[in-house]
Amino acid sequence: MTPPYNMYDIKSQVTTSLYVKTTLATHSIDYRITSQMSLLLQSPPSSALSASSRQELRLRFSVRSATPRFALSFRRSFPQIRASANFSSSLDSGRLSTEFDAISKFSEIVPDTVIFDDFDRFPPTAATVSSSLLLGICSLPDTIFRSAVETALADSVCYGLESPDARMSCFFNKALVNVGSDLVKLVPGRVSTEVDARLAYDTHGIIRKVHDLLTLYNEIDVPPERLLFKIPSTWQGIEASRLLESEGIQTHLTFVYSFAQAAAASEAGASVIQIFVGRIRDWARNHSGDPEIEAALKRGEDPGLALDWVTKAYNYIHKHGHKSKLMAAAIRNKQDLFSLLGVDYIIAPLKVLESLKESLTSPNEKYSFVRRLSPNSAASYNFSEEELVKWDQLSFASSMGPAAVELLAAGLEGYATQAKRVEELFGKIWPPPNV
Secondary structure: OOOOOOOOOOOOOOOOOOOOOOOOOOOOOOOOOOOOOOOOOOOOOHHHOOHHHOOOOOEEEEOOOOOOEEEEOOOOOOOOOOOOOOOOOOOOOOOOEEHHHHHOOOOEEEEEOOOOOOOOOOOOOOEEEOHHHHHHHHOOOOOOOHHHHHHHHOOHHHHOOOOHHHHHHHHHHHHHHHHHHHHHHHOOOOEEEEOOHHHOOOHHHHHHHHHHHHHHHHHOOOOHHHEEEEEEOOHHHHHHHHHHHHOOOOEEEEEEOOHHHHHHHHHHOOOEEEEEHHHHHHHHHHOOOOHHHHHHHHOOOOHHHHOHHHHHHHHHHHHOOOOOEEEEEOOOOHHHHHHOEOEOEEEEEHHHHHHHHHOEEOOOOOOOOOOOOOHHHHHOOOOOOOOOOOOOHHHHHHHOOHHHHHHHHHHHHHHHHHHHHHHHHHHHHOOOOOO
16 A cells, blocks of 8 residues: 655655664664665574564665665564574584684674674674664665654654644654564564764753653553663763663663773663774774873784773673673674673674684684683772772763764764754655645
């Protein structure tokens, strides 16, 4: 049946960047859809799915030029995907295994892929709904999430609001929650919902936004334990996380580029703390003047891996018994991954995971995988008095080096830009006919 209005007949160019985060247990992973690529989505193996769910889901996208054009075909909406019990198998005695199996003994490996063409090897189990995802949905002629956005834009409660800003905010919230609820049906793990980055320096604004989103989720019976709320790691964001976690609302702090951010976030009780390894190295190649980076370089260490915000963050969390889980993202290669073994979660790109799957190891192989981080090593780690400070806004700000300040600002700007583009698109396709 032809929908009452066209979601994708937009003359302005839409550069699609669709992020759908998936993890092996409770955390996130990006689907990125960029130009000149195709996406194939298949169901997991029979051991991981019920009989009614073992149908193939195929998505093919083709991006040509300014206006994206996509071809989509699928046989079943929202297949229930369950992680296979033996996904992260350990080494079998006397048998050849893969590097992936070996390293999975130390950290939970989270696929960060562009193409999910093998759910047997890399089954998605959680997701993130974001402004980037909404942009992608609005740019497609047909997706399994299309009706979720259409329903949001036709919502009578939002339509009845007099203020244009309040109406747009209502549409935005509804769209995020509608898509998020569909993702909950698709994956067995938690779904992380992005909080507007434009509220990054407004603690009470963040809390109000999370409460609004959670209320909408409650109205459609999405259990709160299936949800995370993704908040930027500004001081105000960390304070919002502390207050929300005290209410039993799970938070996911992102844009963490320093030990100060990670330590303050863990003290706040954030459920997930996401750090970015590769981005700090990228910054170091073109900048100077950051004390942490300079110290790492003087020791002859990789600034992306040796900084306090990676090793110290893990040790701080585990030594002091904080509940937070540390997730390492922006992994560039296998060596990055090997150097971080033991961290709670590692988000790794598909090319790295495929290489790990194709590399065989044997029990008597000379090369052994070494756990770099562990609760035992954390217990024996000694922190300086400055690192054990009770964090407040002043000590937090003074401990943020140039790299963390610049990378945090860049991340916030990117998220805010995506949110504005969503509002512009919604403004062009709203109101739909007959509303």
